[in-house]
Amino acid sequence: MDIGVLKVFRTVAEEGSISKAAHKLNYVQSNVTARMQQLEQELKTPLFYRHSRGITLTSAGQTLLEYTEKILNLLEEAEKAVVDTPIPKGSITVGSDTTSAVRLPVILSAYRGKFPEVEVHLEIGRNAQLINAVLQYSINGALVDGPVEHPEIVQELVINERLGLIIPEGMDFQGLTSIQDMTLMLLNEDCIYRHKLEEWLRDEGFRLAKVMQFGTMEGLLGCVKAGIGFSILPVSYFDKMNVKDGIRYYFFPERYGEVPVVFIRRHDLYMTSAFRKFIEELKAQLLGAISCGEEAHEAYGHS
Structure with a gap:
């Protein structure tokens, strides 16, 4: 195996198609096909399942891809080590x-x-x-x-970071009782912010009601302003992004809030x-x- 063949193999694996890999590498498709066949012959094992939608790695192909990533990254690091200078470039x-x-x-x-x-x-x-x-x-x-x-x-x-509960501005906040039946809105349902809140709720004898996941921060904050639910954010985000209109925050207790x-x-x-x-x-x-x-x-x- 040489480095050039491994680079072609990685591109084929990433693209899932001989033709797409050839286009990305600016190679003739038959050239890419021949190289992959040569690699399979050299290793004496099939690396791809070929089907109408393109190709999929076999278990041997997946193993080779993992080693290929390590080899190519190590090569890149070697090049950086040789050309690295005290003045960052x-x-x-x-x-x-x-x-x-x-x-x-x-x-x-x-x-x-x-x-x-x-x-x-x-x-x-x-x-x-x-x-x-x-x-x-x-x-x-x-x-x-x-x-x-x-x-x-x-x-x-x-x-x-210090966490805060993000709630609608006009809400009469009376501690955890105010949010126990509300929907928690997050960018990622399985995040440390949720776990911190659940720990706080559990210690106070409450349970989390519902969780809703959002694709954008803008949508999440808009729903908080509309009173649809509440959220959790680091206070630094709330402050630095100047998103105070229509919403307020309340600090978590120190035990749960960092x-x-x-x-x-x-x-x-x-x-x-x-x-x-x-x-x-x-x-x-x-x-x-x-x-x-x-x-x-x-x-x-x-x-």
């Missing part, structure tokens, strides 16, 4: 969940001001998607709700100077944000 890709992303503009602006030769790509997603992207080497690292326990991942605490935000990366990822400096800037910019929740508490509400 090149590109990095970082991810963030929707709520933590509100902190990134200041961080990215400061970083780009110091290291203009680095191109920063940003991916916004949910925790599970971002963790998987880090594990698959698709992104260098990600800012997510923690903790993240995985043997292949290194996590560093960057800040503790969520660690961590920056994760693979433990075996080669740390280029560009990526190291990004992590340093991330920590430096978030250092002063710890008091943000206390300031917001004075201005907007009490639990």
Whole structure:
């Protein structure tokens, strides 16, 4: 096997079609077909199931794909290690969940001001998607709700977020009794915010009524304003995004209200100077944000 064949194999596996892979690689289709047949002959095992809709990996093909990803990522890291310089250059890709992303503009602006030769790509997603992207080497690292326990991942605490109940502005809030029959609205039904609320409810003798999942934050907040239900957000999001019209928040009790935000990366990822400096800037910019929740508490509400 050579690197070129493995790159073609990965593209075929990703596209699920010989013709689509050939188009993406700008190769003649017969060339791609011949390479895949040659690879199967060399390994003496079928790598694909061929059907009318394209191709699907066999179990042997799936195994080879996993090793191919490791080989190609290792090759990329070797190239970066050789050309890496003390002055950050090149590109990095970082991810963030929707709520933590509100902190990134200041961080990215400061970083780009110091290291203009680095191109920063940003991916916004949910925790599970971002963790998987880090594990698959698709992104260098990600800012997510923690903790993240995985043997292949290194996590560093960057800040503790304070959670708040988000309710309609005109609602007469009398503690948990006010929300016990209301619908909890979240971007992701299985998230740490929900687990924190359920713990609080359970300790107070209540149960969560209903949960509704939304595709966008705009839709979620609009429904809170309309009195359809309530939600949970880090207070920093509520404050930084200036979404106070029509809604209010009340802090969770301290026992249930803190969520660690961590920056994760693979433990075996080669740390280029560009990526190291990004992590340093991330920590430096978030250092002063710890008091943000206390300031917001004075201005907007009490639990």
